[in-house]
Amino acid sequence: MSSPPFCGIASFGRQEIRLTPIEGQSADVAVLGCPFDGSVSYRSGTRFGPRGVREQSLMLWGYHNALQVAPFDVLKVVDAGDVDVIPVDIAKTHSLIEAAASAWVEAGTTVLGLGGEHSVALPLLKAAAKKHGPLAVVHFDAHGDTWTEEYPGYPLSHGTPFIRAIEAGAIDTECYFQLGIRGPTYAASDYLDARALGAKIISADDVGERGVKSIVEEIRRQVGTKPLYISFDVDALDPAFAPGTGTPEIGGLTSREAVGLLRGLAGLNVVGADVVEVSPPYDPAAITSVLGANLAFEMLALMALSPSRKPPAGRA
Amino acid sequence: MSSPPFCGIASFGRQEIRLTPIEGQSADVAVLGCPFDGSVSYRSGTRFGPRGVREQSLMLWGYHNALQVAPFDVLKVVDAGDVDVIPVDIAKTHSLIEAAASAWVEAGTTVLGLGGEHSVALPLLKAAAKKHGPLAVVHFDAHGDTWTEEYPGYPLSHGTPFIRAIEAGAIDTECYFQLGIRGPTYAASDYLDARALGAKIISADDVGERGVKSIVEEIRRQVGTKPLYISFDVDALDPAFAPGTGTPEIGGLTSREAVGLLRGLAGLNVVGADVVEVSPPYDPAAITSVLGANLAFEMLALMALSPSRKPPAGRA
Amino acid sequence: MSSPPFCGIASFGRQEIRLTPIEGQSADVAVLGCPFDGSVSYRSGTRFGPRGVREQSLMLWGYHNALQVAPFDVLKVVDAGDVDVIPVDIAKTHSLIEAAASAWVEAGTTVLGLGGEHSVALPLLKAAAKKHGPLAVVHFDAHGDTWTEEYPGYPLSHGTPFIRAIEAGAIDTECYFQLGIRGPTYAASDYLDARALGAKIISADDVGERGVKSIVEEIRRQVGTKPLYISFDVDALDPAFAPGTGTPEIGGLTSREAVGLLRGLAGLNVVGADVVEVSPPYDPAAITSVLGANLAFEMLALMALSPSRKPPAGRA
Amino acid sequence: MSSPPFCGIASFGRQEIRLTPIEGQSADVAVLGCPFDGSVSYRSGTRFGPRGVREQSLMLWGYHNALQVAPFDVLKVVDAGDVDVIPVDIAKTHSLIEAAASAWVEAGTTVLGLGGEHSVALPLLKAAAKKHGPLAVVHFDAHGDTWTEEYPGYPLSHGTPFIRAIEAGAIDTECYFQLGIRGPTYAASDYLDARALGAKIISADDVGERGVKSIVEEIRRQVGTKPLYISFDVDALDPAFAPGTGTPEIGGLTSREAVGLLRGLAGLNVVGADVVEVSPPYDPAAITSVLGANLAFEMLALMALSPSRKPPAGRA
Amino acid sequence: MSSPPFCGIASFGRQEIRLTPIEGQSADVAVLGCPFDGSVSYRSGTRFGPRGVREQSLMLWGYHNALQVAPFDVLKVVDAGDVDVIPVDIAKTHSLIEAAASAWVEAGTTVLGLGGEHSVALPLLKAAAKKHGPLAVVHFDAHGDTWTEEYPGYPLSHGTPFIRAIEAGAIDTECYFQLGIRGPTYAASDYLDARALGAKIISADDVGERGVKSIVEEIRRQVGTKPLYISFDVDALDPAFAPGTGTPEIGGLTSREAVGLLRGLAGLNVVGADVVEVSPPYDPAAITSVLGANLAFEMLALMALSPSRKPPAGRA
């Protein structure tokens, strides 16, 4: 990364562009853009999320001081480009994402998805679960995204990925955390329903009151050595920290809390992750893209520190 | 319209909000929002177009000096609100728009649609044609929107409404003008195919070279007394005049040319119209919404001057 | 609220538009826009505040999880539109606001005002006090707004509403809290004068140091069962959380603190409220309007939980 | 002007800051900011116009190639700062502006006003007419600003300065041109009333159809050697060229037309001028402030070429 | 180009990324980013120009209808990425650009440079002239950029590339056109000096008065079969069309004029070109980047139609 960040074509973290797995050339992590925003209920624009995050990722100088790891050295990370989504067909788009992700997963590569809207977490979860079985999930969000349906009659949308993933057996409901939840809901049943599905709801207020450390301990205890998927909707953060998103809710996490919660997961067995709902059209100073790039970097650090990742000789 | 434009809840031109036709209370024109942007191939955001246009419409003081008509006096105009679109289902959304528009048309009310993306012109054209038969169409656009398919396998999208409308028999292909066309296309066949369908292509350069008057005369000669539908994609104008749109193309019409072309249609039999592709997220000074509101006002003036509109006694 | 928030004409929370009280049709709360910004000393633009807040209010799904109440179910809320202000005459504008608010108050309806600049709190306070007598006031703000005069010789301006309200007997000075105060002032006398008037100043630093809970307890103790008016200038929050305002001051409240303070007032007897100083021209990602809409929702929840509000049978 | 334009405190064109006339130190032109926007009927923000124009004026390198004159060499230009306006009192503000302008006029200095809203033209016109008698006026605008009243009962507002100036005898109604007029008006009477007052209305369409040269000749013929005041509301230009203004109207002048019209006035006896309605909050790329600065520079060039200006020895 | 333009990592026109010439794999055109803005005298930000242009280039569908050519089919175009500039050393940066460009030129590839500021034209001109000898130059700009020095004592800056190129023998001064010139200059000598150097100045006003056709004929006559370099500073256009640039000047070209002038050069022997001074931070709706991408596309079309380009068999 010797070029200044304003120079050059922006692949994630200036890593090699490799659009599909290449036989005989292993990769540890594939950063996969999923620029679909066709089902959002309010402000659109997350189709430009992967591009925005890639651009800001050029400021990720490489070494993670808090976790003392250099993810791009420890891991062979490739930028797998974007899935060619079809704006008018969410089901087909999900198939395309699942196929692309599965190809990487089957090749032994962990997928780090960049949204796009949160619905893309569904095919990403399914691709990871196909290999690893039901996944422990730490899900950052203002909204549970576990509605039965957002548009009556349509099972797929950005408000439903987690209920669909549960139904598909992709989530280990004994170990499903929702972090940062807050704001108005349709009814009291929203939370009750999510809890009935197994979700442990930790609200943004809980984070403030209990503190990062206590929550991290609870999660670690629960997750143990299970395969873990981390799904991060940037609206888990307060709009002050993440204005560029579709359905901002006040009273959210600070970036320090968010980063603290993520770092607390170091050493767990991260087998998949995503950063979603970054919407550049609503991000005039690009701080939400900066946030998204850094959250992705945090996840790479977690992957680098995952017990299942044995850094190949000659790296790190 | 005695309130300052920054005051009050914004219905179009401060006209009565009437969400559906009311038996026994005739209306001449219904302004109908169609906030769907689910199929756009590039920048989204036109779902906020109707709201943006409504807000700026509060500056439409009422009297049209060039055409010497006060549309809101001559016509009973109602704001019919927005169709409740379903972002994930373009076909169903089109049905909902067609149903809403047809209800007005059947009640004897002309529909002025506000997009949303250009695909919404398809159900609007169909609703108007159901009553008036195949329509003469004056279609302002940078792009022909007459592709066979934009996403392979999907007949409906914002690049295909006019081919679909022709197939549906809604357009009188003897009398179909495309104005403002320009920019790169996939291939030479784009224009050839459009012409084969019957479209008379008048490029933005043609407007500059031939002048507004000559073009207007050609159109008037051709249209005569036929029922006329005017579809206006704001990207017919240069991005300088309409930055807030999804697929801006340089070299476009000026606002004076656009307005001149529209006013040249005065006295023709306008039975339907739309203003589409206004995208507020890309319109920081709101000038594209201002443009959209004024284009809608020009169309109301044309409707007021249509031979089929006999202003009811006691108005004008 | 089944339409997506980008659809339809925006009344507050999609509630009925009712511009004046209707005999025989009771309403519990009237949301009343007061789009006046004629006296601000720095950045203008709050005239677009009510429209901005209304638009974002469409994301208020309805159920308040922290307070466990559904304000739109418990209360009959109407959107009373905007007072037609006169930019060149603050005194006349105040009369118009007071008249509009009084009509609602007299009809037994609590008024929730949306600014506009903070001066509009004066007629709103007076209207509420006319019915309820001198009011306990919880006033969120960076600035005390208790200057004798902001422009020499002019008693009315956005820096003076609370001194004028005190002079008018509308505030119970035994029970007047200013929360979030900070930043440079003209002189040391600013705070001294405010205190001499009876204001209990709780600075933003105090909130950080003492914590929300302690402050809430102090307020509750003091207010007891008195009729309470809550006036919320969004610049009480840090500019990070509320960039779209006229006189931002660093070091402000976070949104979590603000919401915590408001929720701490649940069960008090709220007889009037306002949310003011939202300025959309300085709010490119609309997060200040989102904040304003949510603060209004918090206040509706407090009104729903007020002892004086007996939810009519058949609701809740 | 050897500093780069981004360096230094911005006085107009880096000219001397002289807040009031100084006995014994003559000045040819005083640039006087009038940052009042208290009566605007729509978007506010022109209070920041003088500051925006000053900042962009630092790019005015000095020599006017088309008119072959270096205004800052030929004329002693001073930046007279801003009048301290009172947002809540338009009448008092007008008095303050008139007093400030009169002081300069009496000292033999021509005033070039920077708005602020268009109402500030009234005191500027009056100050100039006090010395020169009724003035020939070339008034660029989308709107006539000759309404009897904009807010019923209030004679002063940004929609009425020219009728008030006519009533005050400040305008020679034999020689009053309105250029760039267009857009909807309240009624047909708007133009008729303006014409009855003596205004020669030349619409934006007229400019396009007749051409700059023909119009300039008509004006020159009419004005002859009369003292001329030029009032320039930037909304005379199309919103594409002047997005940063309060009441944009489509179909306006291009910047080339505007500049051509102004240059056509070279050699006339310009005794006063203003550039108004630049609104920086709606001008994200600052092009409207750039326009305002250049229009002011054009006017300085006209002043430098005025027959009454005998450049003092040692300059030019 | 079957992906939607919002999908995927943005290389110019989705062409192959090839950072340096590859022996044995010929390329006709290399698009080379030169993201240097270190010498600009006013607004910076053109360092993001290449990235902005690349992103918008994904809307260039491929076929040029006016010139009837498909540049990406006729030519093998590669995206050569960006030169790694050194912000603090313009001379070294120029060497790096010249080296990168020369490598391509020597490999038989025409370079199409993307700025960055206009100073980058100097090394690009030198690289082309090294092969082709002194070049005919058509230079679009508001400013001549032929100052002796912009910062006293520093020969290199964005105001001096053309005088330096003339001194270096890279320009055939018998055939050097400046198009779009206008605005204030330091002195009358600016134009005189440029003319003395051989520049034929055709102002923006000249374009309006003489018309595109007459100017094109003059240029074609003069250029004949000489090797031609086209340098396009987007501030040749009016700020309405190109707000996102560093030193906007009013009264500029329209996009239709600009495109007309470029197309008029079809068939000439284009051996090098650049598009410079696109500044994304001042381009909120990205219309200047859209413009830049289209100007680059026009230049590719001219290259495709150059007599020296014999399209290889199997293409076109």
Place this chain on the structure above:
Amino acid sequence: MSSPPFCGIASFGRQEIRLTPIEGQSADVAVLGCPFDGSVSYRSGTRFGPRGVREQSLMLWGYHNALQVAPFDVLKVVDAGDVDVIPVDIAKTHSLIEAAASAWVEAGTTVLGLGGEHSVALPLLKAAAKKHGPLAVVHFDAHGDTWTEEYPGYPLSHGTPFIRAIEAGAIDTECYFQLGIRGPTYAASDYLDARALGAKIISADDVGERGVKSIVEEIRRQVGTKPLYISFDVDALDPAFAPGTGTPEIGGLTSREAVGLLRGLAGLNVVGADVVEVSPPYDPAAITSVLGANLAFEMLALMALSPSRKPPAGRA
């Protein structure tokens, strides 16, 4: 400061503009703009920082309530304008800044620098150290800025001022604090190298964990009566609070923490200070300029309370 903040030419805090020291007219503090951004590695634009900060400084009403001091009364503060920087020559620019600062320092005036990029701290530190000897330094930043070189072969850049200042003997390395440090670095060595140079690194997380009070005590203990320089890069704050900067890093300080840390230094012997890296092009709501103005005001308050400042009789 009786004018509203939108009125008048903006000198810092409306203080006297005095571009160089005047013999016989003492000044306590000179606010000196250093609008250089020529070496930044990412987003540029801080050249407009001094102007942005000056504009927002007009809201600094004068009295500092927390520290109970009125800096503009206690101190004679002058606005020394901007150094005329040379964008292409960082070394020469640094000389010019050092010369300008030294002239003030020699005249007994403390310099408060406004950046510009952080490299301008180097000449400012050197100017202060020339008089006071090696300085204790409290350096707020996300990045240590103690790299050996940012661009290989170039000692000067915005990533190296503090290593250069240490080498120049301007910093007392026994007493050098870095506050707010965080984010990715090139390698683990970044922090180790900084520590080896003597820097005490207190990360943003440390601030959160230890609390403001504990850190302030540590610094005060260490600094004692030494001459203290405070250098404040606004990216020490989280991008939520300071979006308008060049290299934003998530997880930063809040404004309340930043202000708390500064106020904790009251009574120390502040002999120089700067506020740098405010970048208005990335600051759409101007909140970063507001922050910068307030940080500068905090520093003035510290200067007013410095033991070495004996307020002259007749002030305070």
